[in-house]
Amino acid sequence: MRETRCFLKISGLTAGYRPALPIIRDIDLSVGKGEIVTIIGPNGAGKSTLIKAIAGLVIIEAGSITLGETSLVGISPDRLGHFDLAYVPQTANIFTTLTVQQNLALAARRCKAEPKRRIDSMIDLFPILQERAKIRAGALSGGQRQVLAIAMALISSPQLILMDEPTAGLSPIAAQEVLSLIRTIAQQGVSVLLVEQNAKLALGASDRAYILADGQNQHEGAADAILNDPIVGEIYLGGKRRGAA
Secondary structure, three states, X not given: OOOOOEEEEEEEEEEEOEOOEOOEEEEEEEEEOOOEEEEEOOOOOOHHHHHHHHOOOOEEEEEXXXXXXXXXXXXXXXXXXXXXXXXXXXXXXXXXXXXXXXXXXXXXXXXXXXXXXHHHHHHHHOHHXXXXXXXXXXXXXXXXXXXXXXXXXXXXXXXXXXXXXXXXXXOHHHHHHHHHHHHHHHHOOOEEEEEOOOHHXXXXXXXXXXXXXXXXXXXXXXXXHHHOOHHHHHHHOOOOOOOOO
């Protein structure tokens, strides 16, 4: 695992959707610059709640979230771009009635300068968007929709992207293409924190991972070590229990 400078740091985070009813409790997590960190765990573990807490979408009752030297506790979702942060939700992450070009133009309004140049850079990075530029986004395949959603997040040059289940509902080939795209993004210096149900595939593309269960940290480490740990695999990754037929 490469050396990384801590960029996003979460300490003792407790949060949920209603006061005094936390979904996640006392969570610690960090993401380095240009690092891909995946959050995995069983359904109902609090993975998406953790991402939403960072994005300002749920109630934070305790703990801290810092991006560089800046506290993110209490920010509103519409101000994420002011902190060089982008969030790609699992659903409703594009405007299906608009064309691909219109989606990019709408996202570019958040750019601090030269929105046309940022749109052009996304088209250069994702040629499929040029091919589908005049097509309504609702007509795109699942994988193409995710590419568009990621491009819309990247267009404002964020330093950190939060992604909630980016491969959900995709074919195995499309899911692999999306994760390869995420790796390319990280190689350009953008930090990525993602929640994934497809744990094995995500771990193969990540640097580090955290396992959540019952709203709390259960395990963390290098992604390849977690992927190859037979005990972790048996409990969390669907591995075959030793001695089972």
